[in-house]
Amino acid sequence: MVLSKTFSQSDVSVHSTFASRYVRDSLPRFKVPENSIPKEAAYQIINDELMLDGNPRLNLASFVTTWMEPECDKLIMDAINKNYVDMDEYPVTTELQNRCVNMIGHLFNAPLGDGEAAVGVGTVGSSEAIMLAGLAFKRKWQNKMKSLGKPCDKPNIVTGANVQVCWEKFARYFEVELKEVKLRDGYYVMDPEKAVEMVDENTICVAAILGSTLNGEFEDVKQLNDLLMKKNQETGWDTPIHVDAASGGFIAPFLYPELEWDFRLPLVKSINVSGHKYGLVYAGIGWVIWRNKEDLPEELIFHINYLGADQPTFTLNFSKGSSQVIAQYYQLIRLGYEVIK
Ligand SMILES: Cc1ncc(COP(=O)(O)O)c(C=O)c1O
Known part of the structure; x- marks a missing residue:
């Protein structure tokens, strides 16, 4: 508390x-x-x-990882005294985070050219990831409205009423109106048709959830993308989509590789995923990946050089532990990509 x-x-x-x-x-x-x-x-x-x-191993309440292999526990303990932000001192840890960002970017089908690096960052969890993604959408929208000479003081986001509390936090902390599509009897996720109806010129993004917190159901991102493309064409707007894949981001690519929910859909500009849920790492890690670097406004990236070299950062906090980043890398290389058939 x-x-x-x-x-x-x-x-x-x-x-x-x-x-x-x-x-x-x-x-x-x-x-x-x-x-x-x-x-x-x-x-x-x-x-x-x-x-x-309570005993964490018996805690099924928040689908956050409570057991890892002893080899990974050892890596975690070995890195417990490393401050992640001291990137000049711990360049290998930084390199492991960059590898994770790239692996996850590829997993989500980011349109990367040969040798092109994915754009993203490790966070404390999906909540921080969503704050960062939301800020990028807000800033992009403000820049666009300013360039058109239009007011930019009433941004909104369209979501289902089933969103996790972090979206409400984002809306309140960063002064964005949350326009929620109501759920109805027998339909407990965001209805894409209703969501698109609620989009207006001030909508900075529509947020779809891949794995609703309440019942695990995937929202239909493909239908949302298609309807929104049509509306964008009719209106001349370019309203984008964010996918909150906090739990589904590490499920869909393995169990439903044919399902189109990620960067294969042109309007999906950013995706968050919780490393500490089905990324199988202990609490304290999430990821946000952008489609490409144009989707992350340069002015949100801070360049610090306290320890010598230039280090770009886009996070809400400064210091944090390194262990979870290392543990995420462990899980990615340990388990590999084997689609269960
Ligand atoms: C859909 C969804 N979004 C965001 C979050 C917040 O995730 P985190 O706990 O990683 O901050 C959750 C957590 O349950 C979630 O289910």
Whole structure:
């Protein structure tokens, strides 16, 4: 929680039954203790308290990975002290992230020429990925409206009412109106026809979900693309599509390779996927891939050189761990692409 709750007097200390051989006094719960304690005591107290958490391996609530192979656990622990953003110090980790971006770009059929690099970035999860994709759409749309001499202060996004909360967050944090297509009895995903009807000149993108959070159902991105192409032709607009493939992005390419939902569809300009869901990595990794570099406005990319060389970044945070990037690379090369028939 960002905001903590108030507490009663009886809650003020942490009891340490099994650490009592190291410490006599209980610890204050919400204030930094006056004195240090032995490391064994700190471990015992925290370990005992954490026993009251559920067992992650039994947690099916959020389809986030809770088990990885011991070899990968070792790679994770070996990299636990590497700050991802220090790219000059850890160039190999940066290289592994770039390989992942390219592998995922190819998996999603990005139209890449020979030797052309995919455009994308590793994020903390799909939520950060969606914020970045949304910002790119907003900026592109604003630039276009300005160049046409039209107002650009009322952007909107069209989605189904089944979107995950991160879209609502994006809309509120970055001041974009969320126009939600209502669901109806027996139809629990976004209806492409209704979505396209709701598109207007201020729509920065239509977001389709590949794997609705509520029931796992894939939205019909192909139909959405076809209807939107038609509307774009009629109106002269160029409203694009984002695919929120948080869970489906690592399922569809393997189980349904013929299904057209990705960059094979011309209006799909960006796609996010959660590495920590069916990318089979522990919590803390997502990816956003753009169709090509024109879809990511250059002015959103920051160039930092704190550590020597120029490093382009487009993320919401600065420092973060490296382990999840390495673990994603492990899963991609370990499992390879074998379509289940
Ligand atoms: C469709 C969809 N989008 C976005 C998210 C947010 O993903 P993350 O937890 O990777 O930030 C989820 C999470 O369940 C999701 O199901």
